Amino acid sequence: MKTNTVKGTNDWLPAEMKLRDYIQNTILETYLKNGFNHISTPVIEDAENLDKSEGGENLNLIFKVLKRGDKLEEAVKDIREGGDEKELSDMGLRYDLTLPLTRFFANNRDKLVMPAKCIQIDRVYRAERPQKGRMREFIQCDIDILGSKSPCCETELISVTAEALLNLGFRDFRIRINDRRILRAVLEGLGFAADTLDSVCISFDKLDKIGAEGVAAELTEKGFPEKAVEGLKNLLAGELPGLSKVREVLADTEDIDRLESIIASAKELADGRYDIVFDLSLVRGQGYYTGTVFEIESPKFRGAIGGGGRYDNLIGKFIGESVPAVGFSIGFERLFSILYETGYTIPTARKQVALIFKEQDFAAAAKKARELRGEYDVSLFEFPKKLGKFLDRLTERGYYGFTVYGESEEIKLLS
Amino acid sequence: MKTNTVKGTNDWLPAEMKLRDYIQNTILETYLKNGFNHISTPVIEDAENLDKSEGGENLNLIFKVLKRGDKLEEAVKDIREGGDEKELSDMGLRYDLTLPLTRFFANNRDKLVMPAKCIQIDRVYRAERPQKGRMREFIQCDIDILGSKSPCCETELISVTAEALLNLGFRDFRIRINDRRILRAVLEGLGFAADTLDSVCISFDKLDKIGAEGVAAELTEKGFPEKAVEGLKNLLAGELPGLSKVREVLADTEDIDRLESIIASAKELADGRYDIVFDLSLVRGQGYYTGTVFEIESPKFRGAIGGGGRYDNLIGKFIGESVPAVGFSIGFERLFSILYETGYTIPTARKQVALIFKEQDFAAAAKKARELRGEYDVSLFEFPKKLGKFLDRLTERGYYGFTVYGESEEIKLLS
Numbered sequence: 001m002k003t004n005t006v007k008g009t010n011d012w013l014p015a016e017m018k019l020r021d022y023i024q025n026t027i028l029e030t031y032l033k034n035g036f037n038h039i040s041t042p043v044i045e046d047a048e049n050l051d052k053s054e055g056g057e058n059l060n061l062i063f064k065v066l067k068r069g070d071k072l073e074e075a076v077k078d079i080r081e082g083g084d085e086k087e088l089s090d091m092g093l094r095y096d097l098t099l100p101l102t103r104f105f106a107n108n109r110d111k112l113v114m115p116a117k118c119i120q121i122d123r124v125y126r127a128e129r130p131q132k133g134r135m136r137e138f139i140q141c142d143i144d145i146l147g148s149k150s151p152c153c154e155t156e157l158i159s160v161t162a163e164a165l166l167n168l169g170f171r172d173f174r175i176r177i178n179d180r181r182i183l184r185a186v187l188e189g190l191g192f193a194a195d196t197l198d199s200v201c202i203s204f205d206k207l208d209k210i211g212a213e214g215v216a217a218e219l220t221e222k223g224f225p226e227k228a229v230e231g232l233k234n235l236l237a238g239e240l241p242g243l244s245k246v247r248e249v250l251a252d253t254e255d256i257d258r259l260e261s262i263i264a265s266a267k268e269l270a271d272g273r274y275d276i277v278f279d280l281s282l283v284r285g286q287g288y289y290t291g292t293v294f295e296i297e298s299p300k301f302r303g304a305i306g307g308g309g310r311y312d313n314l315i316g317k318f319i320g321e322s323v324p325a326v327g328f329s330i331g332f333e334r335l336f337s338i339l340y341e342t343g344y345t346i347p348t349a350r351k352q353v354a355l356i357f358k359e360q361d362f363a364a365a366a367k368k369a370r371e372l373r374g375e376y377d378v379s380l381f382e383f384p385k386k387l388g389k390f391l392d393r394l395t396e397r398g399y400y401g402f403t404v405y406g407e408s409e410e411i412k413l414l415s
Numbered sequence: 416m417k418t419n420t421v422k423g424t425n426d427w428l429p430a431e432m433k434l435r436d437y438i439q440n441t442i443l444e445t446y447l448k449n450g451f452n453h454i455s456t457p458v459i460e461d462a463e464n465l466d467k468s469e470g471g472e473n474l475n476l477i478f479k480v481l482k483r484g485d486k487l488e489e490a491v492k493d494i495r496e497g498g499d500e501k502e503l504s505d506m507g508l509r510y511d512l513t514l515p516l517t518r519f520f521a522n523n524r525d526k527l528v529m530p531a532k533c534i535q536i537d538r539v540y541r542a543e544r545p546q547k548g549r550m551r552e553f554i555q556c557d558i559d560i561l562g563s564k565s566p567c568c569e570t571e572l573i574s575v576t577a578e579a580l581l582n583l584g585f586r587d588f589r590i591r592i593n594d595r596r597i598l599r600a601v602l603e604g605l606g607f608a609a610d611t612l613d614s615v616c617i618s619f620d621k622l623d624k625i626g627a628e629g630v631a632a633e634l635t636e637k638g639f640p641e642k643a644v645e646g647l648k649n650l651l652a653g654e655l656p657g658l659s660k661v662r663e664v665l666a667d668t669e670d671i672d673r674l675e676s677i678i679a680s681a682k683e684l685a686d687g688r689y690d691i692v693f694d695l696s697l698v699r700g701q702g703y704y705t706g707t708v709f710e711i712e713s714p715k716f717r718g719a720i721g722g723g724g725r726y727d728n729l730i731g732k733f734i735g736e737s738v739p740a741v742g743f744s745i746g747f748e749r750l751f752s753i754l755y756e757t758g759y760t761i762p763t764a765r766k767q768v769a770l771i772f773k774e775q776d777f778a779a780a781a782k783k784a785r786e787l788r789g790e791y792d793v794s795l796f797e798f799p800k801k802l803g804k805f806l807d808r809l810t811e812r813g814y815y816g817f818t819v820y821g822e823s824e825e826i827k828l829l830s
Contacts, residue, residue, distance in 0.1 A: 001733040002461045003521040006506050009459060011519050013526055014452035021443075021453060028436075035767065035784075035794025037429035038436060042552050043458065043538065044424060044478070046417045063459070064481040066504050068542050076500045085491045088503060089481050091421050104426050106418040111428055113812050117794060123458065127483050137457050150797055152777045159781065265778040318416040352450065362567045363680040366574065369449075379450025379532060382565055397528050 008128065008136025015398060020139075020336055022346045023168060024121055027141050027330065030164040034156075036117040036143050041100035043093055043123060050092045053099040054288045054314060061126040063136075064089035093125035097142045098288075098314070098327065105146055106319045115147035121332070133303075135333060142308075144327035146315065154262045154292050154310065157328040158276065159269040161296070161306060164330065166273060168339070173298040173305065174275035177263060178282035179291050180309075181255045182246060186280065189249055190235070191228035200224065204232075205283040212236035236281075243278045255291070262292065288314045292326065301338055306330040351400035352377045353411055356384075365405035376400070376411075423543065423551025430813060435554075435751055437761045438583060439536055442556050442745065445579040449571075451532040451558050456515035458508055458538060465507045468514040469703045469729060476541040478551075479504035508540035512557045513703075513729070513742065520561055521734045530562035536747070548718075550748060557723075559742035561730065569677045569707050569725065572743040573691065574684040576711070576721060579745065581688060583754070588713040588720065589690035592678060593697035594706050595724075596670045597661060601695065604664055605650070606643035613702075615639065619647075620698040627651035651696075658693045670706070677707065703729045707741065716753055721745040766815035767792045768826055771799075780820035791815070791826075 005011055012020060028038065050062055067075055067090050075087040094100050097120040105116065120142045128134055143160060145153040158175055165173060183204075184197050192200050203218045210218070216233040220226070235241065243263075247256050259278065266276045284293045284307060293309035308328035315323040353376040357365035362380075369378040383404070384390035394402060394414055401411040420426055427435060443453065465477055482490055482505050490502040509515050512535040520531065535557045543549055558575060560568040573590055580588060598619075599612050607615050618633045625633070631648040635641070650656065658678075662671050674693065681691045699708045699722055708724035723743035730738040768791040772780035777795075784793040798819070799805035809817060809829055816826040 001464055001467070001518065001521060003518055003734070005457050005518075005522070006459050006461055009457035011457075011522055012455040013523060014454060017453040017455055020455070032765075033788045033792050035769070035792050038432040039429060040427040040432055040435070042420050042424035042426075044421050044540075044552065046421055049416055052416070063483075065508075066479040066481050068478075072500065076494060079491060079494055080497075082495075085487065093480075103416065103418055103420075106416060107420070107426055108428060113794075113796075113808050113814075115796070125459075137459065148797065150774060152774060152795070152797060155777065156781065156795060265781075268778040269781055319418070350447075354450070359565060359567060362570065363683040366571065366680075366684055373448045377448050377450050379528075380567075380571060381528075381530070382563065382567060393528050397526075399528075 006136075008130035010135065010137070016336075016340065018346060018349065019340055019344065022348070023332065023336055023339065024139075024141070026167050027164045027332075028119065028121055030167050031119045031143055031160065034160045034163070036119045036160070037112075038119045038121075039101075039104060040120070040122065041094075041097075041104050043125070044091045045094050045100060045103070047090050047092050049103060049318075050094070050099060052318075053102075054317070055095055055099065056285060056287045058095040058126060061128055062095055063093040063125050063127055065091040065093070095126050096124050097122060097140050097329070098144075098311070101142070101144055101146075101327075102315050102318050105315060105323070115145050115153070118142075118144050118146065120144075133334065133337065139332040141330040141332050142327055144325060146325045147323055149312070149324040151258050151262045152265075153326045154294070155265045155269065157308065157326060158262075158266045158294060161308075161328045161330060162270065162274050165296070165305070165335075168335070169344070170298065170305075172274075172300065173296050174277060175266070175294055175296050176277055176279040176282050177259065177266075177292065177294045178279055179255050179259045180283070180289055180293060181291055182250070182259065183280060183283070185250050185252070185255070186235075186246060187228075187232070190231040191225055192232075196224070201283050204281065205285065207236070207281045240280050246280065259292065284309060294328070296330075301334075303334070304331065305334055305338075350377050351375075352379065352398065354379050354381050354394050354399055354402040355405060356381050356387075356402060357405040358383050361405050368405060372411075421551075423545035423549075425550065425552070431751075431755065433761060433764065434755055434759065437763070438747065438751055438754065439554075439556070441582050442579045442747075443534065443536055445582050446534045446558055446575065449575045449578070451534045451575070452527075453534045453536075454516075454519060455535070455537065456509075456512075456519050458540070459506045460509050460515060460518070462505050462507050464518060464733075465509070465514060467733075468517075469732070470510055470514065471700060471702045473510040473541060476543055477510055478508040478540050478542055480506040480508070510541050511539050512537060512555050512744070513559075513726070516557070516559055516561075516742075517730050517733050520730060520738070530560050530568070533557075533559050533561065535559075548749065548752065554747040556745040556747050557742055559740060561740045562738055564727070564739040566673050566677045567680070568741050569709070570680045570684065572723065572741060573677075573681045573709060576723075576743045576745060577685065577689050580711070580720070580750075583750070584759070585713065585720075587689075587715065588711055589692060590681070590709055590711050591692055591694040591697050592674065592681075592707065592709045593694055594670050594674045595698070595704055595708060596706055597665070597674065598695060598698070600665050600667070600670070601650075601661060602643075602647070605646040606640055607647075611639070616698050619696065620700065622651070622696045655695050661695065674707065699724055709743070711745075716749075718749070719746065720749055720753075765792045766790075767794065767813065769794050769796050769809050769814055769817040770820060771796050771802075771817060772820040773798050776820050783820060787826075 078087050124140055187200055203215050216229050219229045263276050288311040289309040290312045291310040295304040295307040297304050310326040312324040355369045355378050372378045399414050401413045403411050493502050539555055602615055618630050622630055631644050634644045678691050703726040704724040705727045706725040710719040710722040712719050725741040727739040770784045770793050787793045814829050816828045818826050
């Protein structure tokens with residue numbers, strides 16, 4: 001037997017699960033209190049739906065499910081006759097929660113209040129090369145608002161997500177925010193052609209990693225006009241321009257007004273507990289974002305803790321009717337590892353106590369345990385061969401205390 | 416786009432998820448209070464592990480995951496050269512939580528307290544022909560005790576599982592219990608050969624569905640000795656024999672003593688709230704059970720709500736060292752549909768209220784919503800085009816009330 005989990009997946013031990021459950025419950029409760037609704041979709045989705053979902057690089061990372069029975073036999077026969085291996089699979093494991101949400105919306109919109117405010121906390125799968133902090137099975141925590149273009153949606157998502165982090169004891173984080181339409185307008189103003197902006201953004205997105213010089217070099221290599229690249233380098237040379245400076249150079253300021261109003265009301269709701277800053281360099285990878293994009297980061301930890309944005313065209317592509325949408329996703333696994341590694345104490349944790357009994361006392365001991373469960377989580381254990389070793393083991397596993405049935409009422413502390 | 420979920424899977428709507436979350440949390444909390452530990456394993460397992468897991472018919476129902484990259488190319492090349500289609504897959508979706516638990520135990524036993532008391536509440540997958548109450552993706556709620564042969568384990572699992580059901584408001588259920596070794600001894604006593612008992616049990620297991628005559632006919636057809644079949648028919652003709660009657664006909668009564676002590680202490684812990692009855696006809700399908708088997712049923716609903724048993728040899732087959740084990744599984748989906756269809760009211764449910772605002776008031780309204788969240792789950796909605804229709808929709812979706820920001824402080828009831 002292979003005792004390890006399959007590559008890129010994890011077994012979670014009791015102490016880890018306690019924290020994972022606590023984080024998930026805290027996030028879910030925060031979202032529910034804020035009037036969002038918990039929904040759930042299957043892990044398996046139709047292969048074609050996944051393929052058409054604009055998931056960018058993630059489309060290459062889909063775990064595919066083999067056909068079964070006659071359909072598999074047919075596909076294998078086809079392959080033997082020179083057919084395509086794509087025929088082997090008709091379903092796949094979802095690589096995110098946005099495509100399933102889109103399908104869910106199309107399937108159930110008449111049963112929802114509009115705009116629909118949805119919570120999803122669930123597993124997703126990507127066949128990535130596993131490395132620290134990047135797994136093949138992991139949990140995402142998403143909230144989305146479907147069916148409204150209002151800038152209030154962005155503000156609300158930011159505020160509610162931030163509240164979940166505050167409830168988990170996170171402090172000193174900040175939310176970077178941008179609008180892709182503003183970034184594109186700035187880049188066009190510098191002389192990049194409108195139909196090349198996706199490629200420019202891909203390079204621009206690497207600013208964090210390779211710096212302004214690196215971005216400029218890459219754009220030159222890609223053959224962009226020297227003047228435009230030079231202009232961008234100058235723009236990035238100093239501090240990135242703020243919204244008011246961007247306003248000066250753009251003809252159309254509607255998107256700027258919108259972003260400014262989001263930032264203003266998000267700051268009002270933040271009430272100084274966290275910061276919201278405009279950041280012209282924020283791009284985010286997904287192909288489907290159409291406007292606002294945002295990311296949460298903490299000065300204490302590298303990389304983003306969460307992120308999201310507006311994707312007004314994605315649902316329409318699937319259901320043939322325009323439905324604006326915006327979402328914010330918390331990187332659950334990142335949150336978990338930060339909290340676990342820093343020795344986070346769960347404020348609501350109940351203490352675990354062992355009640356040790358001899359076989360003939362079992363039923364009486366079990367009744368005694370019921371009384372103790374008002375205050376403690378109580379595990380029943382038969383009197384072990386080596387009590388000392390057994391108690392050591394309980395101590396290592398975080399048990400708070402023990403008592404031997406029939407010996408004393410008192411709970412003896414372990415430490 | 417295909418808007419339906421893939422065959423045999425479900426989207427779960429907000430009202431359904433509220434109940435599903437409540438059931439899961441109630442079961443999990445009950446199990447945690449009883450000193451069991453929540454663990455989690457991946458949905459994907461190694462294909463060979465699954466194949467060797469004695470899952471009986473379930474092995475034919477495994478969803479297999481296609482290999483990726485070079486390995487897939489190699490497998491496809493092999494197939495074109497006449498190779499086996501089994502090469503196409505290296506992993507599969509788990510069909511139950513017992514095989515993953517076995518692997519988990521082998522992988523982590525040095526990090527657990529022994530005997531290990533584990534909780535798993537998670538999704539499993541079976542490529543069955545979907546029908547009412549039988550899905551391809553569904554949730555199981557299991558508790559298992561690994562590493563002890565004591566009859567106290569059986570009693571504890573019965574008592575703790577029953578407590579979860581009581582906490583969910585279930586009443587009038589009863590637990591049927593048997594020991595496969597007793598059943599086998601009785602059958603041997605009737606003249607069935609020891610090495611044919613698996614086949615006899617498969618027919619015997621159908622007693623509920625086809626009756627004593629049907630079982631006898633099937634056994635005759637299978638070619639079993641006439642005298643033995645006749646003896647079994649007579650045994651089943653009247654009421655099934657109780658433990659004391661079985662004791663009279665068996666030479667070795669050790670297993671009977673053990674079962675009697677389990678029933679006695681389980682009854683003591685039940686305290687009249689539910690019943691535990693010996694039932695010689697209880698078999699249960701899984702190949703891996705070695706001794707005690709049990710099932711929960713309610714007179715109000717056909718079929719079992721949960722079941723389990725002792726599987727002392729399964730872990731040993733995987734890790735080459737004997738580790739006795741026993742488990743009890745609640746059929747979550749069955750529980751959910753019973754409670755949902757009977758209009759179960761969640762005792763701890765918070766009321767959901769809509770706070771309707773005009774765009775310019777958003778930040779102030781969001782602050783007002785915070786105050787209301789002490790008592791209610793509050794959803795923010797922008798003032799809709801047609802307020803009347805919108806309020807109707809809120810009512811249909813189970814909202815308790817609404818208030819319009821700036822108009823009045825009062826929450827107006829919807830109904």
